[in-house]
Structures are given as C-alpha cells and as structure tokens.
Amino acid sequence: MARRPKKPPMTKESLLPRLAAHVLAHGLGQASLRPLARAAGTSDRMLIYHFGTKEALIIDLLQHLAGIYAAQLDNLLAADRPASRQALLARILAHNADPAMAPFLTLWWEIVAGAARDLPGFRAAARAMVDRLHAWLVGHMPAGDPDPDGGASYLLTLIEGSLMLGALGQGDRARAGLLAAGLIAP
C-alpha cells in the first residue's frame, strides 16, 4: 500500500520521540534500524527514507535528546533562588537522584563515550547539554555570589563527578567527598 488515507504521514518530528524512548530504554550502542523502526511503528525502510542514513538519524536523535534535557531544566524549579551554593547543589543532586532520571543518566554516559571518541553528533549534543546545565547553574546561583560563572563551573565539575561515581554504584563515595568538603549536610 501507499500513503495512509486517514493517518497523517510520518515525519522526522513525529518519529523522534518514539525513537528517543527506545534508546532511553535500550541504549544507543545496540540501536539498529529494525528494532528502532519497530519501536517507532514503522520500518527500517522508512527510517532511511526520512533520515537518509543511520548516522544522520543518530545525529538528529541526539539533538532531540538534548532538547528534552533542556526542557527538563527549564521546568526545574525556575522560580525561587537558593540561598547558598550548598542549597543549589543539593537541589540539582536531588533532581538527578529522581528515579525518572535514571534512563537519561544511563544514556548520558553513552553520549559522553561517543563524544570522547568524537563520533559524529555526540560531542555537539553533549556540549549542548553541559552548556545548558552550566547556564542553569549560573542563573540559579545565590544572589550576591562573588563569582557566579566560576562557581557554576565548580559545581558543574562536582556534579558530573558525582554522577559518574553514582553510575558505578559509588554514590556513597561522592557523597562522602562532598560532605568532607562541607558542600552538603550530613
């Protein structure tokens, strides 16, 4: 058959959310066209038709994921401003500890690995997400902070280090480090 009579035609934009759901559940490394297509309710044939290439699909998908992350940050308690760097750090750590974030974090390290190897699209997406988090941190630094930009970079480094240790199941150690530095409450 051909053009579906009632169903609106599929577009990249309509496909990307379902593709994103699939890689969030199963990872980027194992993502091959046929399973991706099944998850999106279409065929490998159509994925190539819409995206041209698997590589192009992955690039688009990574940008889409970066957009999802940005939207999440935007929705994250944008109103009030924490009173201290410690409070800000606690807030972002709590957000990352939310179980709903787990699939995203698992995927995050795959994106970092791709960025480290400079696979096409990975570094751009990873940078977009890190830049966004940095900007969020700058915008949420306590009023009167002497060095919002540098402080945000400092917190960012600590956050990413904590997340990495958390990915290994060593969140305890990260917490111990932050505690020893007086950055979180016991």
Next chain:
Amino acid sequence: MARRPKKPPMTKESLLPRLAAHVLAHGLGQASLRPLARAAGTSDRMLIYHFGTKEALIIDLLQHLAGIYAAQLDNLLAADRPASRQALLARILAHNADPAMAPFLTLWWEIVAGAARDLPGFRAAARAMVDRLHAWLVGHMPAGDPDPDGGASYLLTLIEGSLMLGALGQGDRARAGLLAAGLIAP
C-alpha cells in the same frame, strides 16, 4: 596445520596485551571477534577456544585493563608526598593530561557507559580502577591532612568531573571551576 612446532602456544595471558592494544586504539563497542583476532595474530576460532565466549573475553579484557591502570598508578611518582591537596590535584591532573593517557581516557568513558548499563564485567572493572585511584589519593594526601579519606573522595569527584568535561573538549571550564574554588593556580 596444528600445534606450532617452535612457537610457544598462545594463552589468554599472551593474548590479552594485544587485545588491550586493539581496544585502546579502536574502542570496545566496535570490537568484534575477527578484528580482535587479527590484531592478536590469531583467529576468531582461537579466541573462542581460549575464552569460551566473546562475553567472557571482554570480562577478562576489562580486568586486564584494570590491571594496566593499577600498574600505571603504582609507577606514578610514588616516592615523595605532595605538600598540599592542591599539589596532589595538580599532579594527578597533569598525569591525565599526558597524551599517552588519551587512548585510555577515551576507553574509560566506554567502560563507564557499560557500567552504567550494568553490562557484565564493566562495573567490576570500573570500580576496581576508581577504588585504586582513591587508594592512591589517600596514600598521597599531604602529611597531617585532617581527613585523608574524605579529602581523597572529594578530589576523586573533582578529578572525574574534570576528566568528563575534558572528554567533551571543555577542559577550560573544568579548569575555571577549580580555579574559582582555589584548587589550582592560575
């Protein structure tokens, strides 16, 4: 043919260094039996013969890589003890900035990604390496440091965060953060 007359028979131990060299150069994700075998001067047939399964091979290989990392740390300026946490941090950051470490770091993020997804062998290897680094840090904390263990955890978190940002080409930002925190010299 069969048993090589003069050449000693291949063992896991003789194969692992060459397999490690291959994954350091080309990554774990793309590592399939035939290329691995070519790099080790043997055949896929023999890899399965010696390791039983690709999965078992990867597990052995990850342990081997953890051993390489441990040996590197042991050789790393074990003698003198830095005078401050700052000096210790500077030393380990310099070590990681060594171009010779680049392939290892690229691979590291792949290991972290596998650990985050709990692929067999990955979390154990990643933990072994992180534990080793933590122990090294504890053993090299300045004399009289009030909290060597907590301090080492703090430095570890910062180091891993810095490495991650470095993997994205954002080492500048990590440096800015450490500078703002007074942890490195300008």
Next chain:
DNA sequence: CAGCCTATGTAGCATTCGCTACATTAACCT
C-alpha cells in the same frame, strides 16, 4: 612405537546489519 590429547586450520551456518531496487497507491495539481 602406538595412541591420545592439545592446539590449530578450514568451512560453514544462521542471524543481523545498513541500505537499495522496484513496485504501488493515494493525494494533489492542472
């Protein structure tokens, strides 16, 4: 010397991979 056993080569198998060729049909345009 007669076996046995270990290490190896050769061929292949079923599956999956990304991608393509070709056909077909519904919607749109003149």
Next chain:
DNA sequence: AGGTTAATGTAGCGAATGCTACATAGGCTG
C-alpha cells in the same frame, strides 16, 4: 480526468556477526 509525486510495502543484497563441526598435525605418555 489524467498525470505527478510523496509515502509506503516487499524483497533482497552483500557484508559482518558470534559461534560450531570437523579435520589434523604435532608433541607427550605409555
């Protein structure tokens, strides 16, 4: 109405995948 085109299905291709079956040559042990 008739032609064009966008969107899709069906089949398949060549390569790569992990792994297996079978054969066999050499060393070791009796």
